[in-house]
Amino acid sequence: MKRKGYLEIIRLSKEYGEVKALREVKLTVPQGQWLTVMGPSGSGKTTLLSLIAGLIKPTRGKVKIGGVDIFSLSDNQLLQFRREKIGLIFQQHHLIPYLTALENVMLAQFIHSLPDEAEAIDSLIKVGLADKINRYPRELSGGEQQRVCIARALINNPGLLLADEPTGNLDRKNSELVLNLLSKLHQESNFTIVLVTHDPWVARWGERIVQLEDGKVVDDFLVQKSRGRKR
């Protein structure tokens, strides 16, 4: 049976002047699916992710999340939509440097609605940082910082998690920790994931892989291997 599309990307194009970063991309991602977008540098992976997040506007095309065409929303409606429906994880573990791990997670709650310290602590415990909730980002390792980012991205229970090279700055051991954690949380909560990577080893944690080249989808297939297996 065909699963209903939670994320629908309809003929999406993005041009930066003469440069065509994305060309007529079409994708349908069912609710709860872990989609990995792969491709070499400059293939348009991050542009696609930024468009799905509504961080940039497309030249043409639509992005629908849960049936909502996000670019038909006003700026404020789009911000509110992003706050409520989307969680973001970046390659460079962007955390506010002068806030502790706990405060960084609470910040996302605060922007969303009201901070709940107990819930924020709970989320940090879930990502294995129970003893480091009051540490500043500079006092945490790269892997730990990324786990704070995961906790922050999921604290408002988004339907869609977007991760841009989440293990790009981590060694294999920490990458595995982070991916296992994501995998566990994904199984527990069944949110949809779109993860961008250029690393095939990371890509195999997902259920489906889309290959981008020169801004176009050149391959789209389901992963046959069991999730979590090291390459």
Add this chain to the structure above:
Amino acid sequence: MWLRLFLASLKRQKLLFFLAFLSAVTGTAMVAGLIGVYFEASANVSRELRKYGANIIVQPASSGYLKEEDVYKIKTIFWRHNIVGINPYLYGFAEVKPAGKKVLVAGTWLKKEFLTPEGNKFVAGLLTLNRGARIKGKPFEGDQGELAVIGSSLAFQLGLKPGDKLVLSSRQKEIEVRLVGIIEAGGYEDEQLFLPLKKAQHLFGAEGKVSNILVSAVTVPLDEFGRRDPKTMTRREFEKWYCTAYPPAVAKQIEEVVCGSSARPVWQVVETEGKVLSKFQLVFLTLTLLSLLGSIVAVASTVMAGMMRREDEVALLKALGASKRWIGRLFLSEAFFLGLTGGLSGYLAGILLADSINQLVFGTPFEGKTSLFLLSLVVSLVVNFLGFLFPLKKALSFEPGVVLKG
């Protein structure tokens, strides 16, 4: 959470905030100090200029005399606190014996102290009206006594010196006085013989009378409105004119208390002073505005440097769904804090600056401390808000997608 966020930001960015704070304090102190000096210095410069002669002359409206008792009423007008010098004169000619020459005799006060109706001590007389006048010997005080002071030119012509005894003869009386000093004022005073007012009234048989009164009043430079004829004004315009220390307005008020008088500004003095004051005010205003601009640039560049370091933070907040208004509130609360603390510190530094300038230039302490407090706060808040506004606007225009990509 807001406070937590704000305090954490302050705590972790001490150097940036210290530099921005320093810019705010320096700027506020400069602006507040200069504005403080600007307002006080206008009055101080005017007061300083008033030490060198009268700027209002009061004469009888028709022929005759003014009443001596009305002289004291000049310190009761609306602008009484601006009256810094009063000097009545009674003029007449008398023959000086034994020289046998007729000279102009001026009955006056060289230095006379009296109490105003408010109970304040006021020193009137030629020596307070014209601080440039020099007396060799000893001036007489009050308006009694058998003493006289002679103008330097007249003393030279008649070959007189302090200690000489003179007999003065008018058509009415003959009196004997002792010369106690020679006055040199560099003007018509050097050609006259000065007697205490009461003595001259006795000599000329004009008890309780004066010929004219010279007044020195601290005034504001005349503008077009100040020059208008009050008869052509509406009631509201007249009230505004009357309650501004224009020389003609002060003169009009004097006219109202001195019976049968005609008071008018000494136009040459008034115009010259007005020009000096206007230029002085323009220079100070320019300096103040330049300081204000400098402060805004200093705060803006410090904040801008900080914002550049925080562009990731702004982009992240935007990516997390924070609205521009939300982010603006966060950063402007930092501007408000800096404005408040910078304003308070700038106020203290501004007072010190204004006080030092006042002491150095005018030898008087700075008075307007309370008014400067609000001014410092407003200046500091404005400087900080403007300083934050441009960098903040720039930071808010960052595309989070581009910035976060790194």
